Amino acid sequence: MTAASTEPIRPARRFPFWASALLPLLALFAMLSVFAFGDPLALFKANLPPVESLTFERTRVVPDGFEVTLTNSGPDPVTVAQVLVDDAYWQFTIEPSATLPRLGRAHIKIQYPWVAAEPHAIRVITNTGVTFDGEVELAVVTPVAGTEQFLAYGLLGLYVGIVPVGLGMLWFPAMRRLGEHWLQTILALTLGLLVFLLIDTLLEAFEVAGTLPDVFQGISLVLFAAVLTWFALLAVRSKGGGAPKLNGAHPGMPLAILLAIGIGLHNLGEGLAIGAAFSLGEAALGSFLVIGFTLHNVTEGVAIAAPLLPQARPTEPAFRAPRLANFLGLMLVAGAPAILGAWIGGFAFSPILTAVFLGVGVGAIWQVIVEVGAFLRRHAVREGEALVSWSNVGGFLVGLLIMYLTAFLVSF
Amino acid sequence: MASKPERAGAVDRRGFIKAGILAGGLTAVAAGAAGRKGPAEASSLFDHGLGSPAHSDHGPAGTVGTVDNAANGFDPHALLHDWDFGRVSTLPSGQTLREYEITASDKEIEVAPGVFFPAWVYNGRVPGPSLRAVEGDRIRIEFINAGSHPHTMHFHGIHSAAMDGVPGVGAGMIEPGDRTVYEFDARPMGCHLYHCHSVPLKRHIHKGLYGAFIIDPDPNRYAGEEVAIARSRNHQFAENREVNEMVMVMNAFDTNFDGDNEIYAVNTVAFAYANPPIQIRRDQRQRLYLINIIEFDPINSFHLHANFFDYYDHGTTLKPTLKTVDTIMQAQAQRGILEFSFAGFEPGLYMFHAHVAEFAELGWMGFFDVVE
Numbered sequence: 047m048t049a050a051s052t053e054p055i056r057p058a059r060r061f062p063f064w065a066s067a068l069l070p071l072l073a074l075f076a077m078l079s080v081f082a083f084g085d086p087l088a089l090f091k092a093n094l095p096p097v098e099s100l101t102f103e104r105t106r107v108v109p110d111g112f113e114v115t116l117t118n119s120g121p122d123p124v125t126v127a128q129v130l131v132d133d134a135y136w137q138f139t140i141e142p143s144a145t146l147p148r149l150g151r152a153h154i155k156i157q158y159p160w161v162a163a164e165p166h167a168i169r170v171i172t173n174t175g176v177t178f179d180g181e182v183e184l185a186v187v188t189p190v191a192g193t194e195q196f197l198a199y200g201l202l203g204l205y206v207g208i209v210p211v212g213l214g215m216l217w218f219p220a221m222r223r224l225g226e227h228w229l230q231t232i233l234a235l236t237l238g239l240l241v242f243l244l245i246d247t248l249l250e251a252f253e254v255a256g257t258l259p260d261v262f263q264g265i266s267l268v269l270f271a272a273v274l275t276w277f278a279l280l281a282v283r284s285k286g287g288g289a290p291k292l293n294g295a296h297p298g299m300p301l302a303i304l305l306a307i308g309i310g311l312h313n314l315g316e317g318l319a320i321g322a323a324f325s326l327g328e329a330a331l332g333s334f335l336v337i338g339f340t341l342h343n344v345t346e347g348v349a350i351a352a353p354l355l356p357q358a359r360p361t362e363p364a365f366r367a368p369r370l371a372n373f374l375g376l377m378l379v380a381g382a383p384a385i386l387g388a389w390i391g392g393f394a395f396s397p398i399l400t401a402v403f404l405g406v407g408v409g410a411i412w413q414v415i416v417e418v419g420a421f422l423r424r425h426a427v428r429e430g431e432a433l434v435s436w437s438n439v440g441g442f443l444v445g446l447l448i449m450y451l452t453a454f455l456v457s458f
Numbered sequence: 459m460a461s462k463p464e465r466a467g468a469v470d471r472r473g474f475i476k477a478g479i480l481a482g483g484l485t486a487v488a489a490g491a492a493g494r495k496g497p498a499e500a501s502s503l504f505d506h507g508l509g510s511p512a513h514s515d516h517g518p519a520g521t522v523g524t525v526d527n528a529a530n531g532f533d534p535h536a537l538l539h540d541w542d543f544g545r546v547s548t549l550p551s552g553q554t555l556r557e558y559e560i561t562a563s564d565k566e567i568e569v570a571p572g573v574f575f576p577a578w579v580y581n582g583r584v585p586g587p588s589l590r591a592v593e594g595d596r597i598r599i600e601f602i603n604a605g606s607h608p609h610t611m612h613f614h615g616i617h618s619a620a621m622d623g624v625p626g627v628g629a630g631m632i633e634p635g636d637r638t639v640y641e642f643d644a645r646p647m648g649c650h651l652y653h654c655h656s657v658p659l660k661r662h663i664h665k666g667l668y669g670a671f672i673i674d675p676d677p678n679r680y681a682g683e684e685v686a687i688a689r690s691r692n693h694q695f696a697e698n699r700e701v702n703e704m705v706m707v708m709n710a711f712d713t714n715f716d717g718d719n720e721i722y723a724v725n726t727v728a729f730a731y732a733n734p735p736i737q738i739r740r741d742q743r744q745r746l747y748l749i750n751i752i753e754f755d756p757i758n759s760f761h762l763h764a765n766f767f768d769y770y771d772h773g774t775t776l777k778p779t780l781k782t783v784d785t786i787m788q789a790q791a792q793r794g795i796l797e798f799s800f801a802g803f804e805p806g807l808y809m810f811h812a813h814v815a816e817f818a819e820l821g822w823m824g825f826f827d828v829v830e
Contacts, residue, residue: 127572134819137518157518175713
């Protein structure tokens with residue numbers, strides 16, 4: 047201490063850099079050795095049976111039975127001994143091995159005369175007699191990726207993504223005629239819709255996260271994805287120096303693009319959910335569900351078009367009126383991800399990826415809410431009106447209400 | 459609870475870390491868990507090489523693999539005919555004395571291919587030894603508890619209160635390491651059972667502590683046409699050897715301890731008599747001592763295909779209590795004797811199972827392979 051106060055601080059020379067970097071590793075190695083060769087925790091695990099945990103990752107229905115993918119999500123290896131279908135022992139084959147190491151996977155094939163559109167229960171019993179249950183909620187053949195199925199799932203995405211967004215945008219001329227006075231109300235309505243989407247996406251993300259084996263820490267994964275997305279969007283925005291200016295474009299365009307991206311990410315999640323539901327046979331409602339989603343998503347088109355409405359005192363005097371191509375582009379950005387989602391959900395459903403995608407959607411929608419809120423505030427200030435006016439609150443509520451009520455059509 | 463011994467080949471967590479260190483420390487290590495030999499190739503229930511129906515006829519129902527009878531220490535097919543007559547001597551009074559030594563212990567047994575159950579057993583097997591005596595014999599059982607919990611032996615039969623093998627009466631529950639002697643006269647004649655009556659009762663029963671207790675009729679006590687029947691039922695007479703006698707204890711196992719059985723069977727191993735089936739001669743009379751000891755389910759049943767049988771409820775009569783039936787049901791601890799014959803039948807596989815279809819598909823199903 048005293049030396050330090052009188053002499054200039056010098057780096058310690060006793061250990062070279064590599065040694066000091068290696069020291070903690072060596073210590074860690076030593077500790078692991080203690081655990082491996084000694085048994086410091088012997089007191090805790092005296093004669094405890096192994097902890098077993100298996101997760102049904104994916105159950106596919108094939109014409110002559112079922113194909114199940116299992117994940118060992120517990121700390122110990124697990125050996126599958128027998129398989130039961132609907133409370134009956136059934137022949138099966140298991141690849142690559144009946145013993146799953148920690149985080150290992152196995153694929154089970156079961157020949158079973160399943161009954162169309164009826165539920166079936168699949169149970170796995172391990173060599174210690176512990177059982178794990180999976181289910182087929184409604185037995186229909188899981189689609190395999192063929193041209194026809196590919197097109198069908200693409201169309202599904204088109205119906206729930208691109209079509210409703212495009213339809214919503216058709217209101218643009220009418221909205222323009224409503225006049226300046228209504229702009230804030232429409233933006234408020236957009237906010238209501240976005241808040242609904244935020245909550246909806248978050249809840250869906252948590253639901254998917256809940257189906258993941260504990261080791262993957264699903265909820266953290268969702269939140270990290272959301273926060274990262276938000277920061278990424280903030281970084282993009284600050285690099286562009288505030289509202290990025292598109293040459294000659296409408297000043298509302300950057301916000302419209304951001305809205306389209308946020309809503310697009312939400313629609314990706316929605317496409318995933320719908321694709322997975324159709325492939326797992328849960329979506330027995332079929333066309334009803336698709337129509338429901340179309341209605342549900344029409345408001346998204348209105349929201350994206352809202353920032354493009356004419357403003358009384360434009361920041362740039364000579365902006366171009368939005369052209370058809372602008373709308374088509376926005377429609378694709380917001381709607382096309384639903385097609386991608388339907389494909390992934392239908393043919394390669396992965397709960398982990400879905401949780402991450404939904405988390406990304408949460409982050410994006412959050413940033414869109416911030417932006418639309420700021421836009422609304424700027425407009426209100428410029429017009430000398432209150433941000434939280436009766437008409438804005440009314441618009442917000444109507445936005446929430448439309449989403450809430452149309453969601454009745456798509457709850458499955 | 460019984461401890462589960464570490465299984466050969468299974469890689470536990472410590473082993474995993476150790477392997478990692480030996481492999482050079484902090485490099486990624488693939489857990490090459492070879493593990494216990496899993497179900498190898500599918501061996502269908504009907505795949506017993508007897509010109510049996512092809513897979514496609516019956517579908518691929520049943521378990522995969524085979525049970526290691528040697529490791530279990532008992533073979534369900536051998537259990538069918540494995541009677542324990544005890545050490546026989548004559549008391550000064552002239553009464554026959556039968557002495558048995560029965561030890562309760564903890565043992566892990568394989569109840570279906572690859573499925574292990576931490577059982578409690580009498581003399582190393584489930585069901586316990588099939589004790590057989592003649593009515594009026596003196597029974598003396600030296601019971602040793604080498605298990606980890608207090609156990610008893612409670613006999614279904616006529617005896618004094620002190621010999622009832624229930625908690626708080628007579629010797630009560632026998633603590634681990636202790637022993638006791640149960641002594642009584644064998645009566646009434648019939649098909650009976652014994653089981654542990656320690657508390658908690660459900661667990662002590664379904665863990666495997668039960669067995670058959672058969673008391674043969676003494677022909678000297680009967681008259682008229684009943685004498686011949688009694689001689690046929692009594693193992694000491696040549697007439698008895700003309701009949702193929704089998705004992706089946708209908709049991710079940712709750713392997714995950716959720717109060718619901720995962721495995722149903724006769725004589726412990728799921729589908730044991732489906733693959734391979736029980737071979738019987740079609741010209742021989744069959745006598746089946748059937749006992750139900752399943753826990754958690756109110757009833758069990760027995761159904762014989764393509765044939766009918768006479769049934770003696772509890773075996774306490776020499777005339778059938780039910781004539782010409784093909785299905786009977788038994789509550790827990792109910793039992794009886796079935797008599798039937800395949801004389802004149804086409805040789806082949808004749809199925810028998812619980813006509814509670816759920817039990818049948820969970821393991822309680824078998825075949826008689828009727829041969830010339």
